[in-house]
């Protein structure tokens with residue numbers, strides 16, 4: 607479904623992503639892991655058009671989308687959440703989701719216009735799916751950290767994606783919030799058939815949910831394999847897991 611070939615990006619001569627490769631099949635859950643600064647977020651930025659690559663290609667569903675703008679990437683079915691949560695703080699949970707759906711349809715949200723009454727059914731469905739029912743009237747700024755991150759995933763669903771990219775979805779969450787978020791990711795994969803790529807530092811979560819794992823070190827793909835193979839990969843252990851089998 608997605609092929610990343612030799613993708614590269616430098617910032618002021620520093621190679622943040624260095625000929626990275628990634629292959630993602632339809633319906634897979636792929637974890638991208640690597641130490642701080644390995645280039646995971648930059649890789650996601652390159653795939654989603656937030657940053658333009660210096661070299662390499664991004665092929666999605668057989669089409670070359672290298673360097674496409676974020677809205678074009680989104681229109682093709684790739685949605686994402688960010689490491690730092692991106693919400694409309696003064697809007698309610700319901701309104702935030704509505705905005706994301708209206709944005710997909712190229713309409714703008716206005717509290718006093720008929721648009722606010724639109725897409726209610728789809729908003730309700732996303733609310734329910736994300737487990738945010740009962741919190742629809744809460745202003746985003748007042749949500750717990752976990753709910754804010756889940757709302758961001760719900761907003762990504764507003765783009766009606768086939769492919770979801772999540773940047774550290776459970777970071778900073780309390781254990782119960784993290785478990786809820788993991789359940790949500792599994793549900794999105796199983797029930798909606800979404801293909802999901804995420805990066806995460808919590809190895810328990812990574813090994814518990816991923817079908818396959820891509821390991822990045824200093825901008826480069828050092829391994830891409832199933833969980834068991836990654837766990838046993840000596841190069842991964844030395845480069846990332848500190849030489850011992852922490853995984």
Ligand SMILES: Nc1ncnc2c1ncn2[C@@H]1O[C@H](COP(=O)(O)OP(=O)(O)OP(=O)(O)O)[C@@H](O)[C@H]1O
Nearest residue numbers: 617621622640641642643644645646647648649689
């Ligand atoms: N816009 C930018 N300008 C300059 N340097 C950047 C920029 N974006 C990323 N970098 C640098 O590129 C490297 C890779 O950063 P990136 O955020 O992609 O790593 P990461 O693997 O996501 O790290 P973390 O796990 O800490 O989030 C870092 O050294 C970072 O400082």
